[in-house]
Amino acid sequence: MGIEIERKFLLRPGASLPESDEVLNMQQAYVATGEGTSVRVRLVNMEEAFLTIKQASKESLAVRSEFEYPIPVEDALEIMELSPYFKVVKQRHIIKMGDLKWEVDFFLEENEGLIVAELELPSVDAEVELPEWIGEEVTNDKRYLNHYLALHPYSTWNN
Template identity: 45%
Template sequence: MGIEIERKFLVDHNAWQALNKPAGVQYKQGYILSDDTRTVRVRVTEHHGYITLKGPSGANRMSRAEYEYEIPIPEAEEILKGFTTNGTQKTRYRIPAGDFTWEVDVFSGDNEGLIVAEIELKSEQDVFEKPAWIAEEVTDDDRYANSSLALHPFKYWAKQND
């Protein structure tokens, strides 16, 4: 069984802007299924298409079953158009740090202004250093899940709290 173990953090915008970083990759993704126990997502980049299945999160919200398969880009685009009703757009940056690589998502569209960093671990006990641009941990906050952002975009959060 494929297991994803990751932690999620907000990113300090000023420190991120000052960081020398590689080119990012544009992602479009949509959800075929998304509920409390599983998600089925299709994702398209310039050079790849993927379909991903994710199971429920464990008690600590770090671990869950995950299966991801590359599919032809034309089919991924057809699935995005014909089978998904919501999704997100973002630019992903891969930043090596120590023994790990951070994946930093700079969201656009309805989630513009949100920057989230994820680190994938080999075990829940892995120790890692947080780069200076890492801010608050949000692993336990479901609002920051991409599937949640597709349904409840970041641009509406402030209005909901008013």
């Protein structure tokens, strides 16, 4: 079983990001979601596709079981058409800082305006020195989970 341990943050208002090491264009569609479980299909740069199943831990939204499998791009496109939810479209900027790899997602379309920085960690209690551009932590706020954004896009929030 795969385990994902991830913390999520908003950016500090007015902060500048360092240069990205890599930029990926992603779109994903959820085919099932509920009770802490989600099944999604993700396309990366229209060249790679993955089927992912996630199950949230009861203790923390930072810890989830995760199973991810490569699938043909053509299959992913067909499966995306079956989704009853909004597609989550984003541009991911990967920023490497020492041993850490930050993934900063700039959401597009229905979630335009939302920017979330994610950091995968080896353990829940791993010590992390946060860069100056990191703001409020939103790890345990379910609204910032991608599957939540597929059901309740950022554009519908009362900001």
